[in-house]
Amino acid sequence: MKLIYLVLDGVADNPADGVTSLEASNHPALDELARKSRAGLMYTIGRGVAPESDAAVISILGYNPHEEYTGRGPLEAMGAGLSIREGYEVAFRANFATVDPDTLRIIDRRCGRNLTSEEARELARALDGVELGAYDAYARVVATVGHRAVVVIGSRSFKLSDAVDNTDPAYSKQGYVSVARREFEPFIAKAKPLEPTEEAMRTAELVDAFTRLAVSTLRDHPVNVRRQREGKLPANAILLRDSGGRLPRLQPISERYGLRFGAVAEMPVEIGIARVLKMDVEAVPPPTGDKKADYRARLEATRRLLERNDAVYVHLKGPDEPGHDGDFKAKVESIEAIDAYYVSPLLELVEEEQAAVIVTADHATPYTRKTHTDDPVPLILYHHRLRPDGLERFTEKECSKGSLGVLQHGWEMLPRVMRELREKA
Known part of the structure; x- marks a missing residue:
């Protein structure tokens, strides 16, 4: 059996807020797949949890993040090529941000979302290896993609702990899972x-x-002097979240499901998750302005992985950022680009391989809320031997009518799907 597992980052909205991006967009390939699929809705971690992508992805791959997770920071570090000294170093996911340097009031958590990766690397080099003035401590700083970075706080001789809260006030740390806050004071939080x-x-x-x-x-x-001269926001602070002091010790995914898994990954945390789970990783460049070329590269990576694996996990970032920005038009356009340049040609590969397909999201990022929410996400499951539910389109409301019902936890989904597919094999 071949399986393609497609995750559309943040694609879901809340239908109670009005027309959703999926309802407004023209996505004939996803609709065609939905018409031939079983469907349902899924809380990617659970009701009341508005997750970040890291814990949500761990969950929808079949692992309970409340029991088996150790934080996003170490995964981001691994994806960026860093290792962690357990007990003496703590890794954090970081954002370059814009603040009032005198009051630490946050002006923009992502410094206008136009910080280039090269600018971020220059800024990171200014901080990498700095001494922190106490406890024989230092910091390692590595820029990853755009405004994103990894920060490792370490000590040469004193033990440290990852039991510290975020300085990014938009997320609260609950165990090793960070949850988006609906409201927060716009100041860098004290650790x-x-x-x-x-x-x-x-x-x-x-x-x-x-x-x-x-x-x-x-x-x-x-870099910031230049950015301000150009009318851009300076990247003059770093927000930390998702601390972790070691990598999670998870059962390799191929052992869990008896299938060889590959992964198409574009962001450090996704690369880190795939490596921890011992997937066959095809890392692709971060998205550019050329969506046709970007999705062609991801399609070719999918094809290569499917030749040497049984299952391929594909995580596409597109809809999440415009959801955060509250940009309805851009979110609709991102869905349409994925459909035209990735899903449509993918259907030919599905037919060639007689592959099963899962399409879902890691969380909702409603353009009406500009943040992750705990809303359930749409889920479809296709295989030519499964009886379809008779959906008309791939939308939140249509999927709510499906025979898969509402899954209360994301980690329940993949084991259930694998059982159903094996029964039809």
Whole structure:
């Protein structure tokens, strides 16, 4: 059996808010697939949890993040080529951001979303390897894609703990899962120890020291002087979240399901997850302005992986960013581009291989809310031997009518789907 597992990052909206992006977009290939599929809705972690992509992806691959996860930071680090010294280093996902350097009031959490990767690398080099002035501590900083980065806080001789809260106020840390806040005070948060231990208090102190150092170092950096001269927001601060002190020790996905898995991954966290799960990874360049070329590259990576694996996991970032920006038109256009340049030609490959197909999302990012929410996401399952549900389109409302019902936890989905496919094999 061959399986293609397609995840459209943040594609879902909340139908109660009005017309959804899926309802408004013209996506004939996804609709064709939906008409031949079984369908349902899925809470990617659970009701009341508005997840980040990392924990949501772990969940929809069949692993309970409440039991088996150790935070996004180490996965981002792995995807960026960094290793972590357990007990002495803590890794964080980071955003370059724009703040008032005197009050630490956040002006833009992503510095206008136009920071180039090269600019970010220059800024990161100014901070990489800095000494933090206490506990024999230092920071490692690596820029990844656009405004995104990885920060590792370490000590050469003192133990540290990952039980510290985020300095990014948009997310609260609940165990090792970060959950989007609907409302927050727009200031860099003070790092708080989440356990009454010396290690956690020490780490929180070092995180705050790094925050201050980053603001003072980046304030007059040549990149920011140039950006302000060009009328752009400066990238003069770094927000930290999703701390972790070690990689999760997860059962390899091929052992869990008895299939060889490959992954098409474009972002560091996705690459990190795929590597931890021992997938065959085809890393593709981050998205550019040429959507046709971008999706052609991802389609060819899918084809190559399917030649040497039984299942291919494909994560496409497109709809998430315009959802965060509240840009309905751009979110609709991103869905239409995926449909035209990836899904439509993919259907030929599906027919050639008589492959099964799953299409879903890792979370909802409604353009009406500009953040991740806990809304359930649409889910379709296609195989030529499965009886379809008779859907008309791939939308949230149509999928709610399907025979798969509403799955309460994302980690329940893939084991259930694999059982159903094997029964039809």
